Amino acid sequence: MTQLGKYLDAEEALESSLALRGQIGDESGESNALRSLSFLRWHQGRSRDALICNERALAIDQKRGDSKSISHDLTNLAAVLQSLDDLDGALAKLKDALTLEAAGDPFNRMTIFYNIANIHSKQSRYDEALRYYEEALRPCIEHRLYINQTLVLGCVASIYRKQEKLEESLRYYQQVVDISKRITYPQGSVNGLRGIVDILLLRNQAGEALPYLLESIAILRNLGDMANEAITWEIVASIYEQDKDRGSETVKTWDQVRKLAQRLHDLPRELNAVEAMVRNIRRGGGDSADALSYLQEACRLAVKLKKRESLGRFLNSMAIIEWGLKRYELALSHYEEAFTVYRELGDDRNAGFILNSIAVTLRSLSRIDEAIIALDRALVLHRKTNERLYEGQALAVMGHLHADRDQFMEAIDAYRQSLSIRREIGDSLGQGWMTYYLALIYVRQSHIQEGKSFVRQAHDIASTYDDNELRQACLDLENKIAIIERTS
Numbered sequence: 001m002t003q004l005g006k007y008l009d010a011e012e013a014l015e016s017s018l019a020l021r022g023q024i025g026d027e028s029g030e031s032n033a034l035r036s037l038s039f040l041r042w043h044q045g046r047s048r049d050a051l052i053c054n055e056r057a058l059a060i061d062q063k064r065g066d067s068k069s070i071s072h073d074l075t076n077l078a079a080v081l082q083s084l085d086d087l088d089g090a091l092a093k094l095k096d097a098l099t100l101e102a103a104g105d106p107f108n109r110m111t112i113f114y115n116i117a118n119i120h121s122k123q124s125r126y127d128e129a130l131r132y133y134e135e136a137l138r139p140c141i142e143h144r145l146y147i148n149q150t151l152v153l154g155c156v157a158s159i160y161r162k163q164e165k166l167e168e169s170l171r172y173y174q175q176v177v178d179i180s181k182r183i184t185y186p187q188g189s190v191n192g193l194r195g196i197v198d199i200l201l202l203r204n205q206a207g208e209a210l211p212y213l214l215e216s217i218a219i220l221r222n223l224g225d226m227a228n229e230a231i232t233w234e235i236v237a238s239i240y241e242q243d244k245d246r247g248s249e250t251v252k253t254w255d256q257v258r259k260l261a262q263r264l265h266d267l268p269r270e271l272n273a274v275e276a277m278v279r280n281i282r283r284g285g286g287d288s289a290d291a292l293s294y295l296q297e298a299c300r301l302a303v304k305l306k307k308r309e310s311l312g313r314f315l316n317s318m319a320i321i322e323w324g325l326k327r328y329e330l331a332l333s334h335y336e337e338a339f340t341v342y343r344e345l346g347d348d349r350n351a352g353f354i355l356n357s358i359a360v361t362l363r364s365l366s367r368i369d370e371a372i373i374a375l376d377r378a379l380v381l382h383r384k385t386n387e388r389l390y391e392g393q394a395l396a397v398m399g400h401l402h403a404d405r406d407q408f409m410e411a412i413d414a415y416r417q418s419l420s421i422r423r424e425i426g427d428s429l430g431q432g433w434m435t436y437y438l439a440l441i442y443v444r445q446s447h448i449q450e451g452k453s454f455v456r457q458a459h460d461i462a463s464t465y466d467d468n469e470l471r472q473a474c475l476d477l478e479n480k481i482a483i484i485e486r487t488s
Contacts, residue, residue, distance in 0.1 A: 072108065
């Protein structure tokens, strides 16, 4: 009943048994009841009460002169003392138990050595820990305690890993896997495989780790351990993400995580998986419709989890995709929702950034007056938050809006202000584009020499930073200037 967590039922039964054993003078039965009650208290996190029960059992067994029971009591006391962070006290009890332990109980002998080794490991006395783990292995091998053998071997592997002796660690983890497979012990196989994976990842050998991860997943699925299966799929997905050629495989892997998270009702893990799917679909230039559907799912999860900042980010991503598809009304709707979210959060930085995007979208819809109003609001926020890059971008859009209306002086003023900011913050490509737009405006006004000067500056920047888009724009403008000069 204790193992099932039915603590109240177990407690009532043990208390009744303890009272009955006391009444009839059954000291052996009383000791057993106290030992079980201590185990219950320990599982309940009531370590002080567990200690009292164990000490009472020990006193009874010492009175009876039962050395085997005394050894068990001392071993149990050591476990309780460890939970109370009294490692030295626990070690003393275990060494006392070892002096009483008869060779006829290999399991208990192994347990004592194993626990002594664990304490030395916790205190970073690794050589001592290894010595006692080796002692614990002897009865495991001699008496074919295979499951316990895998447990001890795993601890030895862990010690070698802490000592950065990775080859030795790998060898011991492989032994765990080999023994576990031989005796059909799937949990042991998973433990060993996980250890191998951790070391291979530590050595940046992610590709070599993949077969072990996939083998673990197959075992975990058979065990019905969905939580650890989801975690393992996450590791596989993160490895796939490092290879740009595995885009679709990466998305499918994150989808495995998503489905498992849904079955586990693990909303944070589900949201993380959905966001990763969107990230990889977009990175691979995949189907925008797929990305949008998953972003809608991400928004729903963000609302459920009350993750308002994430919601704003997802709405912004949806707007960007819709804008790329030239569905400007839908893009504007998402941007406006995102703006509302950031304003409610008091996040002026992101609110200002979204206003820039709203202005660009309104321009695409030829709603110039509304776009200018959005930029005026954006500039107030950028100056408040000292976001110089965003301010420079807003001024560039303002220049475009004035240029659309042939308001050349206003456009030049906005571009020059943006150019000044780009120089101030070291945004070299931004400087290149602003000088290009200035050149464009001057050419439109037939101020050819000023246009040639600015486009030359822009072309030099494009060449310096190998920006093909800016370089091509400059070439096109230079060709246009050449044609104007030939026909004038």
